[in-house]
Amino acid sequence: MKNLPIGIQTFRKLREGNFLYVDKTEGIYNLISHSGSTFFLSRPRRFGKSLLLSTLEEIFLGSKELFQDLWIHSSDYNWKPHPVIRIDYSGQKAETPDQLKKTILYDLDRIASSYEVSLTMESYEQRFKELIHKLSDKGEKVVILIDEYDKPIIDWLDKPELAKEMRSVLKGFFSVLKGNDANIRFLLLTGVSKFSKAGVFSDLNHLNDITLVSKYSALLGITEEELKLSFKDHIVEFANQENISEEDLIEKIRSWYNGYNFASPALSVYNPFSTLLLFQNRKFSNYWF
Helix, strand or coil: EEEEECCCCCCCHHCCEECCCCCHHHHHHHHHHHCCCEEEEEEEECCHHHHHHHHHHHCCCCCCCCCCCCCCCCCCCCCCCCCEEECCCCCCCCHHHHHHHHHHHHHHHHHHHHHCCCCCCHHHHHHHHEEEEEHHHCCEEEEEEEEEHHHHHHHCCCHHHHHHHHHHHHHHHHHHHHHHHHHHEEEEECCCCCCCHHHHHHCCCEEECCCCCCCHHCCEECCHHHHHCCCCHHHHHHHHHHHHCCHHHHHHHHHHHEEEEECCCCCEEECCHHHHHHHCCCCCCCCCC
């Protein structure tokens, strides 16, 4: 029985540590192979956005060995390595626009250093553009993954003027993307707030918002089929502990944690955070709200 990945959002750590992974690679393959190249996806926190981006990062880095026994491993995906720019705002809390700019510059320099690239431009917008160009000049187009793009704004919703200043900084950063579309293989931004072709994204009207698109409704979260397949051993042990049938246990789990629906028509999904904690604690509770 595989270990439960409580709090693990890094795909490589999850796979190398023999943790349970609900195989989402067929949906990811369809996203990156047949549906365009620039996307936005909003989901609540603790719904698996960071793990999705980490999985995409390993796919685009060509880490095929990590995907043994998963759907994509035996597909026709070519596993060509691409340079990846991945920026995560979820763990940051800049208190001023200047701090946010410094954080962005630090991330850009860190990524450049990992590819042995030197950046010379001073402003964060120009340095971002410079990084995209220099990485794509190495031979392959760049993959850009942005996690929790809106957190620097949401952190300051109780101070509207500061939130607007943070939004202005982010708008300058994201405005670089559209003009460099020719150098970008794939782009995905995630967040918890609604995508709008105004404000931060006024220069990104080419983004495909898949938040409420039916065929991507189960890209995050756990479907009933995935629950029964991936958690089978845990279901058997939990049912034995409760002295009930597996069917009765699944019905109870469904009533507690299923029912999240992000499009119509679409599959409903179980909340992943609650589901993992349920099987870890073997106790029904309101783990997420």
